[in-house]
Amino acid sequence: MDIGIFREVIQKMEIPCLILEGNVVRFANSSAEDTLKRKLLGECIEEEILQSRAPFLEWRSFEVDRYRVYLGFDVSEVYRLKGELEKRxxxxxxxxxxxxxxxxxxxxYLAxxxxxxxxxxxxxxxAEKAYSVALKLSALVNDLLDYVRIEEGLRELKLEPLKVNTLLHAIVEDLKGYAFRKNVELNVSSVAEHLRIIGDKKAFCRVMRNVLDNAIKFTSMKEKGEKRVTVSFAEDEKGMSIRVEDTGIGIEPEKLSHLFKVFSSYSPEGTGLGLVISKKLVELMQGKISIHSAGPDQGTTVELWFRRAEK
Amino acid sequence: MKKLILLVEDNPEHAEIVQIALTKLADVEIKWAKDAKEALDLLKEGLKPQLILLDYRLPGMSGKELLERLREMEGMDAKVIVLTAEYISKAELMEDGCNNALLKPFLPNELIAKIKKYLR
Incomplete structure (x- = not known):
């Protein structure tokens, strides 16, 4: 075997490679780690050693003449896909x-x-109970389809300048009745008439509706004390933040990070996908969303940030 | 004498449906435990059900784990019917050691028919 040509090909293809003649290393390229080379010098080769040195490389070996050739194949993509499949x-x-x-x-119930x-x-x-579960099921199926569409990259957003003032007022107007029935006071501070953010109209409305809906729901669940949801705004150089603050049941700080995971609903009424979908949509609109709480019964604050449209 | 059934179910709607459905059976008393721990506590206190209706996906200890515990328990001769909405086949459930299984969604009358077999 002409090691020279083989070496050239291997270098060009950037495949981790090691060639031994007996126990002597005849060739090892930079991709086959230095440590590996040292480990192998004068020692017999064991598959386990090779595997443990580079977990994402799958080593294959074969004999050519008096040489033993080891080639490492990158299987990181296989690992990633396996993880992905498990999640699915x-x-x-x-x-x-x-x-x-x-x-x-x-x-x-119906039977x-x-x-x-x-x-x-x-x-x-x-029958009334069956009806209310049917409504929940319908919301669940819609959320599931939405979530899958977003995950598959099929939900295409139309990013355009949006008038926050108009959109938010319509949403708040819609939710006023719900808040009233739940005995929750809903306050919205005024937002600059002219302010426009970059977003997709449907997606923005869905996110804001979800966040406000949650705020009202988790505030109404509190047994006593003030029940209020406040929406306020702040502008900065590049964008605008919307802060939805409630005096509701709050959440233990260590549980906050779970809220953006699928099926981690905090209430029996929820589908467990609302916040997950909201976060994905906000990110697709190049915005940010975060959630804070000092603890149970201390209320919750959701902070959203959107990019400002150029004038 | 009334026959005792222990229902282990975390979903309050499903528990309510089973409880109402069982009013169709005469001489049956039903006790509801919301999770495996509550069920174990009741059994330790001396509850002697003839039949256990067991949901599989429970908070904390799973129904499968509870079933294993029941099988190891001395003097435990209650029959177990598993009720579950999990993505699992009846054959797999039978292998876990229950006496019968019913996959959700089911009709209340299907459950009653199954229960009757074990309450003679």
């Missing part, structure tokens, strides 16, 4: 579990409702 499997398992659970409730043998004082409540 878990997502699929939880998604089907949630759908089956909700379907079980709807089917169960009992139409069952003549079942005598209950307020039987119509069964």
């Amino acid at each position: 499997k878990e997502f699929f398992a939880t998604a089907t579990h949630e759908i089956r659970s909700a379907t079980n409730s709807i089917l169960g 009992l409702y139409v069952d003549g043998e079942i005598k209950l004082a307020h039987k119509e409540e069964l």
